[in-house]
Amino acid sequence: MEEIAFFAGAIGALGGAIAVIALRNPFYSVLALIVHLISLAGLFLILYAEFIAAAQIVVYAGAVMVLYLFVTAYVGGVEESIWEPIPGQRFLAPLLAAALFIELSIAVVGTALKAVESTGPTIPADFGSPGSIGELLLERFLVVFEAASMLLLIAAVGAIVLAGRKRERETVPARGAGR
Amino acid sequence: MTFEAPDIDYAGLSPVLALTVGVVLALVVGLFGSGRRQRIVVSIFGLGTLAAAAGLCIWQWGESKELIAGALRIDDLAIAATLVAIVSAAFCIPLSWREESVERPLGPTGHGEFQALLICSVLGMTLIAQAQNLIAFFVALELLSVPLYVLCGSATRREQSLESGLKYLIIGSLGSATLLYGLAFVYGASGSTDFDGVRAAVGGAVVDDPLLLIGIALAAAGLAFKLSVAPFHQWTPDVYQGAPTPVTAFMAVATKAAVFCVVVRFFDVALGPAVGDWQPALAALGAVSIVVGNAGALGQDSLKRLLGYSGVAQAGYMMVAVVAASEAGVSALVFYLAAYALMNLPAFAVITIRERETPFGDHIRAVDGLGRERPALAAALTISMLALAGLPGTVGFIGKLFLIEAAVDSDYTWLGVMIAIGTMISLAYYLRVVAAVWMRPAAERPAGGAMPAIAGGSQEADTAGKGVRCRVILGATLLAAAATVFFGVLPSPLVDWAARAGESIAALP
Amino acid sequence: MLNVLLWMPLAIGILCLVLPHRVAPWVATIGALARLGLAIGLVIGFDLGVSELQHVVDESWIPDLGVRYSLAIDGISVFLVLLTALLWAGVISFSALRGHHEQRGRRRLFYFLLGLGETATLGAFLAQDLLLFVLFFDLMLIPFFFLIGIFGGRDRIAATTKMIVYTLVGSLLMLVGAIATAILVAQDTGELSFSIAELRANLLSTGSQEWIFCFFAAAFLVKMPAFPIHGWMPDAYRAAPLPVLVLLSGVLAKVGAYGFLRIVLPIYPDATVTFQEVVMVIAVASILYGSVMAFTQTNLRLVAGYSSVAQLGFITLGIFSLRSDGADGAVLQMVNHGLVVAAIFLIIALLYERARTEDLTRMGGLATRAPVLAALFLVVTMATLAMPGSANFIGEFYILNGAFQEKIAFAFVAAIGVALAAFYALRLYQRTMHNRLPEGAESREISRRDSLVLTPLVACIVALALWPGLILERGEASVEDKIAAVAEAREPPVAMR
Amino acid sequence: MDITWYLVLSALLFAVGAGGVLVRRSPLVILLCLELMLNAGNLALVAFARSSGNEEGQVFALVVMVVAACEVVIGLGLIVAMFRRRLALDVDEMRELRG
Known part of the structure; x- marks a missing residue:
């Protein structure tokens, strides 16, 4: 199943x-x-x-x-169109990607760690539940949690800076006038 | 369900808290007023926040403790890196006054947003310098990068600026994704996200496990993107050139300080037992970076691109200190980071000033004949170039000395020789700038004497604020240049400071 | 005493930056004369026959890196310090007296840079800490980079850049070598120290000595410059203003030779023995190449420049004969050559004003109305070609004597150089002073203000010819000391016989 | 199911994403490819969380989602700003900064 x-x-x-x-x-x-x-x-x-x-x-x-x-x-x-890029890159990129995949697979398959080669250890019933994740977030990873919220705030500010309230045609003639 | 709030040491956390409050304050204060008044008020709050954070850092100097359930650790290394970041941010604020991107009254970026982004980036740097687990490391890295992407693109009128923002975002995210994948593997191999846990596991059986090796490789590549270490540096000159110059100055200096700090914690401490796995790789990265950066800078006519490539080379020099993986190495790194800030900031300040004064932008012609026209600026730029080239009598010389000593001490003499060779190549382009300043006549300006196309704002506005702006910038520039010479002649205070930072990492030989 | 001597030039240089245009040259002159007095005082107060360091200053500077601020003089450096003070005083007063036209309205900067240069050079001669030496050695370049680049002639930027890149290539490797020395020694003794005495007491293994020797030798040979690596010299000599050239050729070139004696012989004796012949070959090659080139050049500056290459070859040969005779002669010759070449370049400046050219083929007859100038020039010429009776003769005699005892073949070849010197020196004198006066040139007697500088200089040359013992006696003990350091590394010659 | 299966799938997704970043030129699609790479990382994190039996990897994955969202927002902001400037939305045409 x-x-x-x-x-x-x-x-x-x-x-x-x-x-x-x-x-x-x-x-x-x-x-x-x-x-x-x-x-x-x-x-x-x-x-x-x-x-x-x-x-x-x-x-x-x-x-x-x-x-x-x-x-x-x-x-x-x-x-x-996908097939017009710089000659070479379109052949090179898949090759690079394939090499990357093979390398990663070697690491994953070749590892001697027992835990990875099994279905994983037995885990408590509430593993991954909102409750236990929330507990981790508010206890051990409190800083991470706060930093992530700060990140969201600043991303919002950034989006406003970049794309927000912009009326290009109005601001151009206003150069220096609205000081 | 029982919930236990972690024990919070507010004293140790105080710099972070101050910066967080500062971000919010800058945003809120930025809403009121406009133009000149807004600039003054916001700057007072911004600089005040930075000063408060710096003060709190100095207050915590000498402490060495874990904060909030071991997610962060405040020690002298973290504080040193934070101070470098704060100083460069504080330097950047006056530089940004009258910058076209932030000054435009109806435009998108005002001083409030600009400084909020700047301080947020400093906050990210503070956190990353203290990070003690993989998750905090990753999120702090983003917290410092995301505002920088925005700042790079903040001059929304200039195509170059937007392009540089997008380019930095794409390359930065590529680096983040690579780093994330590497961190995931390190977590998978060690079963823990705490640096202590990783260190314990790496010290055990997993040292030569392919999972760990690939994880380290990916993480090193991801960090190399952020540090603009070759061959992951291609974005650097483009982004440096495209971004508004004050942002470039901040980005060049502060990012390196913070990220190198976490590199020390991640490689030298957490992965310390696996030193044989990563040391040769990082050594190769450093050497390549020294050669590529210096060679790339040779033919550059744009001063910002030149400094971008020089930054690549300097990152290579600093990588040598990480490779040394010793207490002396960390001390050398901290010293060099401080020196790097002192050497670079005056150069960027002079470029900013000349961008506004001449129609040449950041082309090297903008500083032709500066020695006659503006001796003080010329002296500052000269000192900064000579220091970057590592000539004696400047802090750059002592920094290189420190680095070479650390390299030789760890049996990486060939890297010391690489630093010397890189320095030789670098002379050619640093001296070119010096020669332009003192030995060439001023470049002829196009008829009409118009302001450069990129320096927005009206003529009137520019002259109005010129006096104050120039005095503050000039003062800060000369101060940094004087410090470059002072610590070159009497380095002991700075050396002691760096040595303390080095000692705070207990795990090193 | 040494502190005052060392830092006074820089302090007065900075003072000159803020003084008015008219006053600065005179303040600089007074300062330079005061330094000259101090240096003479050092020579007078020098304890004869002692190889120990005198007037020792030893302060902690960067404890974490094991670098100390330690200065001292011994029998070798005391005369080089005197030479430095003398030539700087000469150049500064020469420039001040004429309000030199080459200064292009930036007088204050000119005197500041000269001051910085003097401090750096004195520092290199006084330093008793390996790293301090390297620092001052590199620092010397900065003022000269600007002096040539700002006040020089055509193609000055390219020339000065070439010079600094060439010389720094060597000295940066030297920096690595110095650090490696200290750290490798520290791994044995457990204490990081750059003190030359300390390093001498704990020698490195032969293998380490050898590669580090190569780095140091590269730095010193480029600085001199020696034959295959003299590429920067012609351009820089063509572009540099003449007063600066006096210092470049008269003093800076000596720092390289001095470095061999002060640092390489005591600290890397095994490597010195290994590479003795290699360096001697370079020295002899420099002598021959320099002499031949000096004979073929038509530009006055280059004649003097290539003759310097040859003379430095002699000095190197003397040092690497590893005999006290040879090294004694080398020390004497360093001072001699400094004085002579300084006089020559000042005379070239005067000749240029009279003939309006620096091309030898377009000159002549300048002696007709200038007997005093001609007489001064003649004295200098005789000294250059090492006439018997001149101090140069004694110096070269000692050097060849040392070389004969060590390697006869080298001495024979070098002796050819002595003969060639007569050719180019006399050619220089004749072509300029005798024959017919070409158009546009005028024969004019030396002016009073110029003779104020040139006459004392020539007097020094004559005095030294009369009393070479002044230097030989004082230098002897220190030179013996350096040679003794190497002697231990060689198989004892007695055992061989 | 062995954890290895998930990891191989994650490696494949990561490689596809990386290849996409190299091949595609539209910044919009490049951003999507970066999302693919981050998500591959997330899958690896969650799989490792399962194999090591602690939930730290899951918390990490959650944080990565936040990060991904932020990068998308900024990236889209830049793209919109550039679109408004009528710039060509083609990375290869960013000639201004070539060199």
């Missing part, structure tokens, strides 16, 4: 990922990424990470990707 779930999730995640880089229209790429994220959330569930899975779907696949869709729609799905 677990195998079936894993392979279903894996096919979804991998298919989504490949679609992201293969599709020409960024709009479809975003949609593919959403598929990828939801499949990953499934895998997280199998790994007993309920809270992460929920956050993945609600926050990530839900909110962030919607923002992404809006921007893509606003900027316009700029069609770009």
